[in-house]
Amino acid sequence: EIVMTQSPATLSVSPGERATLSCRASQSVSSNLAWYQQKPGQAPRLLIYGASTRATGIPARFSGSGSGTEFTLTISSLQSEDFAVYYCQQYNNWPLYTFGQGTKLEIK
Amino acid sequence: EVQLVESGGGLVQPGGSLRLSCAASGFTFSSYWMSWVRQAPGKGLEWVANIKQDGSEKYYVDSVKGRFTISRDNAKNSLYLQMNSLRAEDTAVYYCARVAGTTRGFDYWGQGTLVTVSS
Numbered sequence: 001e002i003v004m005t006q007s008p009a010t011l012s013v014s015p016g017e018r019a020t021l022s023c024r025a026s027q028s029v030s031s032n033l034a035w036y037q038q039k040p041g042q043a044p045r046l047l048i049y050g051a052s053t054r055a056t057g058i059p060a061r062f063s064g065s066g067s068g069t070e071f072t073l074t075i076s077s078l079q080s081e082d083f084a085v086y087y088c089q090q091y092n093n094w095p096l097y098t099f100g101q102g103t104k105l106e107i108k
Numbered sequence: 109e110v111q112l113v114e115s116g117g118g119l120v121q122p123g124g125s126l127r128l129s130c131a132a133s134g135f136t137f138s139s140y141w142m143s144w145v146r147q148a149p150g151k152g153l154e155w156v157a158n159i160k161q162d163g164s165e166k167y168y169v170d171s172v173k174g175r176f177t178i179s180r181d182n183a184k185n186s187l188y189l190q191m192n193s194l195r196a197e198d199t200a201v202y203y204c205a206r207v208a209g210t211t212r213g214f215d216y217w218g219q220g221t222l223v224t225v226s227s
Contacts, residue, residue, distance in 0.1 A: 034213035036153070043203055043217035044153065050211060087153055091212040095141070095167045097155035 002026055002090050006100035012108040015078050021103045023071040023088035032092035035064055035073045038102075039084045047086075048073065075105075083107050110134040110216045112204050117221030124194050124225070130187040130204030130218055138162075138182040141207035143214060144189050146200035154200075157189065158207070172198075194225045 003026040013019045023033070031051040036044040046055040048064035051071060061076040075082055088100040116128040128144070144156040157178040158167045166178050177190040187204050201222050205214035 032212065034211075036214075038153075043219055044214070045217075046208075046213050046215050049208065049213040053211070055213070055215065089153075089155075089213070094212050095158045095165070096169075097143075097158075099153040099155065102152045 002029060002093050002098050004088055004090055004098050004100035006086075006088055006103045008103060009101070010104045010106060012106050013078055014108045015080060017078055017108075019075040019078055019082075019105055021073040021075075021086055021105070023066075023073070023100050025069045025071075025090055025092075028068045029090040029092035031067045032090060032094070033064075033066070033071050034089045034091065035062075036087045036089065037082075037084045038087065044087065078105075080107075110206070112206065112216055112218035114202065114204055114218040114221040117202065117223045119224045119226065120194055121227050122195060122225055125190070125192045126194065126223060128189040128191065128202055128204075128221060128223070130189075132185045132187065132204075132206075135206070135216075137180075137185040140209065142178075142180060142187045143205045143207055144178060144187075145203045145205050145214070145217075146198075147203070147220075148197075148200045151200075156202070159187070191223070194223075196225050199223060199225045 005024045007022045033051045035048040038044040052064045111133045113131045159178045175193045179188045201220040203220045204218045206216040208215040
């Protein structure tokens with residue numbers, strides 16, 4: 001089983017600043033990684049797939065990078081609507097999936 | 109507009125059974141892999157099961173193998189999850205999700221249905 005580990009568990013950032021979230025895989029997942037955003041009481045939303053490709057309708061301030069075992073989600077200038085929980089997910093082991101435990105992005 | 113609407117959740121006793129449904133609309137349901145993902149209260153996301161377009165392949169997370177069965181009815185544009193021998197640790201919001209055609213991420217999600225296993 002591929003284990004996905006996200007850090008930090010909670011990240012406090014001020015609006016307008018940059019946020020950097022990390023995701024590490026226990027073994028290489030190539031670029032088969034997605035990022036999701038989840039707000040309270042809502043279903044998750046796909047942000048990034050293929051480690052770096054933004055999904056349809058996702059603002060350019062969201063960017064993903066990395067390959068192999070180390071990945072990063074960067075939000076360049078935080079807007080109020082960006083404060084949420086973010087999950088990474090590997091699908092290199094398709095059709096089996098694994099999610100990270102999530103990073104809560106909160107207002108500083 | 110793509111829509112996924114889950115139903116069938118509720119309160120069930122340990123050892124009991126429940127069948128979840130997901131009604132799909134706004135896309136060609138029979139062309140996509142579909143999945144169930146769950147989220148225990150206050151916890152993270154856990155993938156539960158996948159099913160191929162024609163139902164010929166099914167995959168499960170180890171914790172539900174032998175207890176849960178994923179199925180679909182393409183004529184009714186519906187996805188199902190039959191859950192047997194339910195345990196307290198199965199308590200969660202269950203989401204159905206569409207697997208994106210080539211990227212394998214989940215590009216559309218339902219709003220979820222809550223399953224509570226408790227005596």
